[in-house]
Amino acid sequence: MGLDVVTFDFPYIEQRRKIPDRAPVLEACYRAVIAAVASALPSARRALFIGGKSMGGRIATEVAAADKELPVSGLVLLGYPLHPPGRPADLRAAHLPGVNRPMLFVQGGRDNFGTPTELGPILTSLSPPATLHVVAGGDHSFKVARASQQEQAAVIGDVQRTVVEWIQRVMASAA
Numbered sequence: 001m002g003l004d005v006v007t008f009d010f011p012y013i014e015q016r017r018k019i020p021d022r023a024p025v026l027e028a029c030y031r032a033v034i035a036a037v038a039s040a041l042p043s044a045r046r047a048l049f050i051g052g053k054s055m056g057g058r059i060a061t062e063v064a065a066a067d068k069e070l071p072v073s074g075l076v077l078l079g080y081p082l083h084p085p086g087r088p089a090d091l092r093a094a095h096l097p098g099v100n101r102p103m104l105f106v107q108g109g110r111d112n113f114g115t116p117t118e119l120g121p122i123l124t125s126l127s128p129p130a131t132l133h134v135v136a137g138g139d140h141s142f143k144v145a146r147a148s149q150q151e152q153a154a155v156i157g158d159v160q161r162t163v164v165e166w167i168q169r170v171m172a173s174a175a
Contacts, residue, residue: 003043003164003167004041004043004044006037008029010025010026010029010056010059011025011029020055023059023062026059027059027062027066030050030059030060030063031067031070034048034050034070034072038071045071047073047167047170047171047174048071048072048073049072049075049076049167049170050063050064050072050075050076051075051077051104052077053078053079053141054078054079054080054081054113055081057075057076057077057078057079057080057081058077058080058081058092060075060077061075061077061080061095061096061099061103062095064099064101065095065097065098065100066095066098068100072101073101073102073170073171073174074102074103074104074166074170075099075101075103075104076103076104076163076166077103077104078142079107079111079113079140079142080105080107080113080114081113081114082113082118082119082122083113083118085112085113086112088114088118091122093122096130097125097126097127099126100127100128101128102128102130102131102170103126103131104130104131104133104162104163104166105119105123105130105131105132105133106133106135106142106159106162107119107132107134107135107138108134108137108140108141108142109134109135109137109138110137110138110139111138111139111140112140113140116132116134120132131166133159133162133166135155135159138155142155
């Protein structure tokens with residue numbers, strides 16, 4: 001099975017600004033991309049998975065939670081920003097039960113935006129159950145301390161395989 005992957009930048013990135021736009025602008029951008037992709041790609045009309053890295057993943061979950069009719073088969077979240085670094089009480093998870101779709105969280109074992117240990121109890125309460133893949137020793141970007149280039153490439157390859165295999169399982173269970 002092949003996958004069509006579409007990437008995009010939020011407006012603040014395109015405009016080379018350092019400060020992200022407010023949530024309504026980010027969410028509107030994400031919804032526009034979903035509509036454009038669903039319109040342009042036959043594969044997206046069969047099964048559309050959304051997600052992103054860090055804030056992009058958080059915005060994807062907020063968009064999915066806000067619209068139950070959105071044609072999304074599942075979400076892939078890379079380095080989910082559960083809380084700001086150093087502020088574990090400021091959780092960004094209240095909306096996650098509203099997503100109500102399969103979710104894959106790929107989280108570095110030492111992610112300062114939320115460790116797998118912090119994320120785990122939240123994920124066990126979700127329906128359908130979320131999947132958590134831990135990058136052992138990985139930081140927020142899955143960089144493993146003292147890893148050679150070859151070892152780091154293997155880590156990223158494992159993340160890629162995990163995502164593809166998870167999508168295949170979700171699609172097979174929906175068939």
